[in-house]
Amino acid sequence: MTFSQIITLVDTLARFHLKGEARQYLLGYLWWIMEPLLYVAVFYIVFEKLLQNRQPEFLYFLMVGKLTFIWFSKSINQAANSLEANKGLMAQLNLRKEIPALAVIQQGFYRQFVVFGFLLCFLVLNGYAVTAVWWWLIPLILIQALLTIGAGLLAALLVCVQLDFRLLIQLGTVFLLFMSGIFWDLNAIADEGVRHWLMVLNPLATLIDAYRQVLMLGAAPNVDSLGWVLAESLLLLFLALFAYHHLQYWIARKVVSR
Amino acid sequence: MTPLVRLEAVSMRFATESNPEHAVFGDINLSISAGERVALIGRNGSGKSTLLRVMARIFAPSAGAVHWAPGVSVSMLSLGLGFRPDLTGRDNAMLSCLLLGLTRKEAKASVEQIAAFCEIGTFFDEPVRTYSAGMRARLGFGSALMNRSQVILIDETLSVGDTFFRDKARAALQKELTEDRAVVLVTHAEAQIKSLCTSAVFLGEGAVISAGDPRAVLSEYAAHYSEATGS
Numbered sequence: 001m002t003f004s005q006i007i008t009l010v011d012t013l014a015r016f017h018l019k020g021e022a023r024q025y026l027l028g029y030l031w032w033i034m035e036p037l038l039y040v041a042v043f044y045i046v047f048e049k050l051l052q053n054r055q056p057e058f059l060y061f062l063m064v065g066k067l068t069f070i071w072f073s074k075s076i077n078q079a080a081n082s083l084e085a086n087k088g089l090m091a092q093l094n095l096r097k098e099i100p101a102l103a104v105i106q107q108g109f110y111r112q113f114v115v116f117g118f119l120l121c122f123l124v125l126n127g128y129a130v131t132a133v134w135w136w137l138i139p140l141i142l143i144q145a146l147l148t149i150g151a152g153l154l155a156a157l158l159v160c161v162q163l164d165f166r167l168l169i170q171l172g173t174v175f176l177l178f179m180s181g182i183f184w185d186l187n188a189i190a191d192e193g194v195r196h197w198l199m200v201l202n203p204l205a206t207l208i209d210a211y212r213q214v215l216m217l218g219a220a221p222n223v224d225s226l227g228w229v230l231a232e233s234l235l236l237l238f239l240a241l242f243a244y245h246h247l248q249y250w251i252a253r254k255v256v257s258r
Numbered sequence: 259m260t261p262l263v264r265l266e267a268v269s270m271r272f273a274t275e276s277n278p279e280h281a282v283f284g285d286i287n288l289s290i291s292a293g294e295r296v297a298l299i300g301r302n303g304s305g306k307s308t309l310l311r312v313m314a315r316i317f318a319p320s321a322g323a324v325h326w327a328p329g330v331s332v333s334m335l336s337l338g339l340g341f342r343p344d345l346t347g348r349d350n351a352m353l354s355c356l357l358l359g360l361t362r363k364e365a366k367a368s369v370e371q372i373a374a375f376c377e378i379g380t381f382f383d384e385p386v387r388t389y390s391a392g393m394r395a396r397l398g399f400g401s402a403l404m405n406r407s408q409v410i411l412i413d414e415t416l417s418v419g420d421t422f423f424r425d426k427a428r429a430a431l432q433k434e435l436t437e438d439r440a441v442v443l444v445t446h447a448e449a450q451i452k453s454l455c456t457s458a459v460f461l462g463e464g465a466v467i468s469a470g471d472p473r474a475v476l477s478e479y480a481a482h483y484s485e486a487t488g489s
Contacts (some may be wrong), residue, residue: 001359009356016353020344023385092336093357094315249318256311257272 001096010099014106032111033118036070047183055185057216060123064215065182065208067119072148072204073173075108079152080159080169083255090255097251098244101156105149116141123215136214136221143230144207150236157243160254180204203229261289262330262409262440263313268322270308282308283464286322290409293437297451297472298444299479300461306444309461310334310411313442332409333358337398343387347378347397350386354401368404375430376400377423392423399427403434410435412443448476 001009022028040063047053047062055061082100089095116137124130158165179202186209189195199206206229210221244251269284283305290296290313298306311317312324314334326332339354351372355365373382376396378389386394432454435441445451451458451472458475460467460482468478 005356005359005361008362012353012356012362016342016345016349019349020342023344089340089357091311091316092334092339094333095357249316252311252316253272256316 006096006099010102010106013099013103014110017103018107018110032114036067036115039070040066043183053183055183060126060128060216061185061212062183063119063122064212065180067115068144068208068211069177069180069182069204071108071112071115072144072151073177074111075105075148076152076155076173077170078104078108080155080166083156083160083251084163084258087255087258090252094252096244097248098153098241101153102149105152108148109145120215128215129218131218133214133218133220136210139226140207140210140214140221143226143233146237147203147207147229147233150233150238150240153240153244154236157240157247157251160251163258176202176204180208182208199225200228203232259291260327261291261325262327263332264289264325265313265319266323266325268309268312268319268324270305270312270317271320281464283461284321286461286466288459288466288469290440290442292408292440294457295435295441295443295455297455297458297475298442298461299446299451299458299475301483304461305464306461307413310413310442310444313409314411330409331359331407332411333405333407334411334413335402335405336413337395337402339398339401341386341394341398344385346385347376347382347389348373351382351397351401355404358405358407360404360406372397372400372404375403396423403430408438409440409442412441412445451476 018029022031025031027034040059043062043066044059048058079101082104083090083097086095086100089100090097120134155165155169158169179198186195186198186205189198199209206222206225210226213219213221265286265288268286268288270282272280272282274280286309298309300306308317311334312319314332315324315326316334338350340357341350341354345353348369351369352365355368355372356362360368376382376393376399378393378396381389381393382397386397389397443450443455455472457470458472459469460475460479462482467482468475
């Protein structure tokens with residue numbers, strides 16, 4: 001299979017899966033927007049109404065954080081199961097083992113495209129000005145895409161090694177939810193050293209903070225921090241591609257014989 | 259004639275829960291040339307499917323070597339490859355063609371051929387979950403025929419649909435098996451082996467027990483297990 005055939009296959013698998021999934025539900029494609037918004041609603045009720053959160057403009061703050069986080073967490077959890085879910089295909093076909101995870105991640109890109117469109121419209125309609133700084137969204141989205149691909153491919157591989165990793169990955173994304181400043185502001189951490197290391201060790205925290213800088217404050221994100229995230233994302237991606245390149249046969253045997 | 263695929267002292271071991279070095283088969287030597295139609299016979303668990311997967315580059319052998327002729331394509335002929343019940347027959351046919359390595363343009367053209375071949379009318383644009391078993395099998399067979407590989411490996415029954423469609427499917431498969439292609443077929447249907455295959459390989463107890471003329475191998479197979487069961 002040529003590179004272009006792989007891209008066509010990944011994209012077609014993603015689009016067809018989304019189409020099949022939408023057919024199962026009465027509200028079909030509306031769930032692309034409704035599911036993340038329901039998460040936002042739950043967090044909003046708990047933190048703003050019940051716990052009396054004092055974060056200014058909390059709804060927008062939460063929406064930017066949660067809607068970008070869900071893109072990552074959902075893609076990783078679905079990618080983690082992708083090799084097992086395609087066991088039948090692996091038994092019948094010499095398929096590049098990256099394809100199932102990439103197809104799942106591509107589904108997430110399509111969903112997130114709509115979610116981002118909704119988020120930007122919502123912010124503009126609520127008085128946030130569109131400025132030239134919004135161009136920063138393009139590199140931010142690209143870096144998050146690289147991070148998602150690298151982490152998603154590795155998650156699928158780990159679950160292939162041992163099914164227990166599926167539970168650990170689910171738990172890990174919940175841990176990240178609390179450590180990425182979704183419903184609290186990372187800049188509220190008084191100790192600068194702690195804040196620095198939190199952002200270095202958790203690229204999602206830096207990305208979410210950068211989205212807020214751009215969309216809510218109209219300010220360019222910290223380029224040094226983004227550079228780190230880019231380097232970490234590329235490292236994950238390189239590690240994943242290296243591992244898949246050397247483990248194509250091993251993955252097939254492991255998945256098919258399980 | 260240069261073989262399309264040649265297996266040289268191929269062995270396969272799997273780790274199972276009770277045995278980390280379970281030997282499926284060992285020291286298999288086999289070569290498949292263009293125009294050959296080889297029947298692979300043996301009891302359940304003898305390693306027939308695993309051997310096909312080694313030939314199809316799905317598994318690497320634990321020991322030995324597999325040599326493929328330069329540029330040769332080898333793949334399993336699978337009914338319903340990657341089918342998803344919520345997608346229409348048309349979408350599933352398209353997906354199956356792309357999985358078989360066709361380009362988007364080739365796949366689009368092939369989808370129309372599949373529609374004409376499987377004769378399911380307007381159901382082709384309905385979700386596959388609404389199909390009867392026979393309609394699903396027709397769609398699966400029609401899609402599988404788009405496999406353009408030079409070496410085709412068949413690991414499942416090809417008796418699909420009603421008598422009329424079975425005859426049509428058999429004729430279509432015969433037409434596809436041109437002299438430049440080869441087939442390895444896992445089957446126990448004696449009539450199919452005698453009418454379709456040019457040779458047979460009997461796999462048992464982790465090794466090739468006999469190989470050659472299909473009728474002689476079938477007799478050997480029957481004798482081997484009647485001796486083993488004492489009947």
